[in-house]
Amino acid sequence: xxxxxxxxxxxxxxxxxxxxxxxxxxxxxxxxxxxxxxxxxxxxxxxxxxxxxxxxxxxxxxxxxxxxxxxxxxxxxxxxxxxxxxxxxxxxxxxxxxxxxxxxxxxxxxxxxxxxxxxxxxxxxxxxx
Numbered sequence: 832x833x834x835x836x837x838x839x840x841x842x843x844x845x846x847x848x849x850x851x852x853x854x855x856x857x858x859x860x861x862x863x864x865x866x867x868x869x870x871x872x873x874x875x876x877x878x879x880x881x882x883x884x885x886x887x888x889x890x891x892x893x894x895x896x897x898x899x900x901x902x903x904x905x906x907x908x909x910x911x912x913x914x915x916x917x918x919x920x921x922x923x924x925x926x927x928x929x930x931x932x933x934x935x936x937x938x939x940x941x942x943x944x945x946x947x948x949x950x951x952x953x954x955x956x957x958x959x960x
Contacts, residue, residue: 835860855932859940869915876908
């Protein structure tokens with residue numbers, strides 16, 4: 832988040848006060864946030880289903896009913912995963928085509944996650960040395 836705000840401030844300074852550039856950076860940051868949440872939600876759905884303990888025979892999650900529940904859980908997780916990406920595609924369309932945000936600014940905002948990770952990696956490597 833801090834990287835996105837810093838990049839938006841830099842875009843505002845470079846664009847000499849035009850609000851389209853920082854808005855594009857925030858739009859790109861929103862896209863990467865939606866994408867991150869989609870990936871995290873999909874991975875969480877897969878691992879929650881896989882972590883479910885196997886029940887003993889006769890227990891309420893065993894047999895065919897337990898397998899059907901696991902299959903339904905995976906299906907729901909996949910539907911959520913692809914729905915999030917559909918929302919991401921619609922958001923990108925609105926930002927780029929309807930709101931006409933500068934593509935370079937949107938790209939910079941989408942790159943803010945990479946910048947934040949690089950800063951944290953550098954901080955971590957300095958801490959070890």
